[in-house]
Amino acid sequence: MKKFLLSLMCVISGLLFGALILKLSGIPAFEAYNIMWNGAFSKPNYIAYIIIRSTPLILTGLSVAFAFRTGLFNIGSEGQFIMGALTAAYFGFIFHFNPWIQIPLVLGISVMVSSLYGGLAGFMKARFGVHEVISTIMLNWIALYFSNYMVMLEGFHKANTETSEFIQPSTSITFLENWKNSDAGTEWFSHHEFLSEFFRPPVNAGIFIAIIAVLFVWIILTKTSFGFKLKAVGQSLEAARYAGINVNKKMTQSMMIAGGLSGLAGATHVMGVSKNVAILAAHEGYGFDGIAVSLIGSNSPFGAAIAGFFLGALKYSGQKIQSALEAPSEVISIMIGAIIFFIAIPIVFEKLINNFHKLWEKK
Amino acid sequence: MKDLIFLFSTTLMYSTPLIFTALGGVLSEKTGIINIGLEGMMTMGAFIASLAALKSGNPWIGLIAGGIGGLTLAILHALASIKYKANQVVSGMAINFLGSGIAIFMCRLFFEGTSMTPPLELDKKIPAFFGQYATVYLAFFLTALVWFVLTKTVLGLRMVSAGEHPKSTDAAGLNVSIYRSIGVLASGFLAGLGGASLSIAIVSNFRPTLISGQGFIAIAALIFGKWRPVQTALACLFFGLSQALVIFLGGRENIQISSQLLSILPYVLTIIVLVGFMGKTTAPSALGE
Numbered sequence A: 001m002k003k004f005l006l007s008l009m010c011v012i013s014g015l016l017f018g019a020l021i022l023k024l025s026g027i028p029a030f031e032a033y034n035i036m037w038n039g040a041f042s043k044p045n046y047i048a049y050i051i052i053r054s055t056p057l058i059l060t061g062l063s064v065a066f067a068f069r070t071g072l073f074n075i076g077s078e079g080q081f082i083m084g085a086l087t088a089a090y091f092g093f094i095f096h097f098n099p100w101i102q103i104p105l106v107l108g109i110s111v112m113v114s115s116l117y118g119g120l121a122g123f124m125k126a127r128f129g130v131h132e133v134i135s136t137i138m139l140n141w142i143a144l145y146f147s148n149y150m151v152m153l154e155g156f157h158k159a160n161t162e163t164s165e166f167i168q169p170s171t172s173i174t175f176l177e178n179w180k181n182s183d184a185g186t187e188w189f190s191h192h193e194f195l196s197e198f199f200r201p202p203v204n205a206g207i208f209i210a211i212i213a214v215l216f217v218w219i220i221l222t223k224t225s226f227g228f229k230l231k232a233v234g235q236s237l238e239a240a241r242y243a244g245i246n247v248n249k250k251m252t253q254s255m256m257i258a259g260g261l262s263g264l265a266g267a268t269h270v271m272g273v274s275k276n277v278a279i280l281a282a283h284e285g286y287g288f289d290g291i292a293v294s295l296i297g298s299n300s301p302f303g304a305a306i307a308g309f310f311l312g313a314l315k316y317s318g319q320k321i322q323s324a325l326e327a328p329s330e331v332i333s334i335m336i337g338a339i340i341f342f343i344a345i346p347i348v349f350e351k352l353i354n355n356f357h358k359l360w361e362k363k
Numbered sequence B: 001m002k003d004l005i006f007l008f009s010t011t012l013m014y015s016t017p018l019i020f021t022a023l024g025g026v027l028s029e030k031t032g033i034i035n036i037g038l039e040g041m042m043t044m045g046a047f048i049a050s051l052a053a054l055k056s057g058n059p060w061i062g063l064i065a066g067g068i069g070g071l072t073l074a075i076l077h078a079l080a081s082i083k084y085k086a087n088q089v090v091s092g093m094a095i096n097f098l099g100s101g102i103a104i105f106m107c108r109l110f111f112e113g114t115s116m117t118p119p120l121e122l123d124k125k126i127p128a129f130f131g132q133y134a135t136v137y138l139a140f141f142l143t144a145l146v147w148f149v150l151t152k153t154v155l156g157l158r159m160v161s162a163g164e165h166p167k168s169t170d171a172a173g174l175n176v177s178i179y180r181s182i183g184v185l186a187s188g189f190l191a192g193l194g195g196a197s198l199s200i201a202i203v204s205n206f207r208p209t210l211i212s213g214q215g216f217i218a219i220a221a222l223i224f225g226k227w228r229p230v231q232t233a234l235a236c237l238f239f240g241l242s243q244a245l246v247i248f249l250g251g252r253e254n255i256q257i258s259s260q261l262l263s264i265l266p267y268v269l270t271i272i273v274l275v276g277f278m279g280k281t282t283a284p285s286a287l288g289e
Helices: A002-024 A029-041 A044-069 A077-094 A099-128 A132-151 A183-190 A193-198 A206-223 A225-235 A237-242 A247-274 A286-296 A301-325 A331-344 A346-362 B002-030 B038-056 B059-083 B088-110 B134-152 B154-164 B166-171 B176-202 B214-224 B229-250 B259-277
Strands: none
Touching (some): A002 A029, A002 A301, A002 A331, A002 A346, A029 A044, A029 A301, A044 A077, A044 A193, A044 A206, A044 A247, A044 A301, A077 A099, A099 A247, A132 B259, A206 A225, A206 A247, A225 A237, A237 A247, A247 A286, A286 B088, A331 B059, A331 B088, B002 B134, B002 B154, B002 B229, B038 B088, B038 B176, B038 B214, B059 B088, B134 B176, B134 B229, B154 B166, B154 B176, B176 B214, B214 B229, B229 B259
């Protein structure tokens, strides 16, 4: 509870800081926030977009948070996301099963590949003492160029584009994808305005997968001895080793789970939204945003869910001030930076709370 | 011969921003403060340098301004991690978001909503001598300087001892916070120079994808170089060489290697070297505390 309050205070301070920046740049801050609020929640399709945006962020946030609990800093979420996305796009294209087999199969392979990819960093740390920060930075770039290579591969590359072929319709997890535009669908939606607007964006099963993942991580961390051991390694390596926990194995396992979660983010993104992968000039930032989500959610699974949704809303609505006020939408990055900065200095806020308490008692 | 010269000069060119930034990282981490915010500081430096060079018409003012741009973010990092005992990794990540956010935000304010600065005229860029930008020479000079300061001067030895044994340094009557602040601030200034060496020398403008991960590569280089200035600079040259190889081999008709696969090479090599030859890492003992 105290952690939640602290995070909330940091978020509010970050938003205030953003307002200050806008004000100093001669942009009406109150109006900007108003536009953002309306741009986020005033229409059903806005909410749908936010849910779509949040899904990968919740999953990468979960991935980073999970590794953090074992004392590992998973900067590699970015690369694991790419591996998951690439695997889903590839097998989603070459397999032709019916959806009930195809979807779980493609998801499963994607999670497996990305989990091995994440586990590699954990293994190298455990076996060879290679710091996970440096190995995952390298692995991020390897994933990016490998994905670019695969996209251009004969048979997978979509001619005259910078992208791969689209996945088979049977791989899609988007809701009502074909029905939406069929005669029956158009007819039905014309009588249901709210749902019609809500389902216009590519709403997909990803959010349910993300929620299941949140519960899965919560159960591992709080209800199993495996999770207890992971946390023990995170809190004190030496004490855990002394207690007879196989520390090296736990590091690898932790990174495997973290990798799988990030890969799931990539796979659901491909299967629900993008339907293919494209040549990347630079990292897209899903993994780095995951770090922000994890930190804002104080490294807890439910925290990551809330923070992921918050960040998704912020990123989606932030675009709208650009067109309405010509206010640079990068103010969102500044806000996120400020929030994380405040989270880094909890002492300041704890002092504030204490002083407030004292004042209260004097009265 | 022509090929060798091409390879050599391209290597130097691509190593320079990394050398500046990684040296900054060495200075900060030697005093015990993890600086994962180098990426943000570089981005800030790149933008401010471009802005100042455009407005003043003088690349040297641009270069210094770039350093100061990085320095301002370093002040935040120093404040958080030294005064308020912040988690340094978290604070550094905050700096990364702030750096790119503020740089592009300001860019849009100054240049009518675009996220790129207009290009500098050729004669307003950092001048080149003997085919290399002046920043290349500066980077090597700074490598020697950082080495000299850290190993031969009282200031440097005190900085190192603040990173190795903060308690005994304190007991010896020295103010650990001051030496750590010097390290962090210097790292910001150098990372700013690193960003500037990209935006006003190697290319002629700032754009959002300009830095894209080089700050993190600089961190990799300094771990690779075992926190020693000269080895770190060599690690940067290694990264520069592999980038140069990609360009060199990519431009040949008779060699059929996918440029994408080629681009993977430096990162794979780094991992192999780390796994095979690194041995135990020798980070400053009080790093991150």
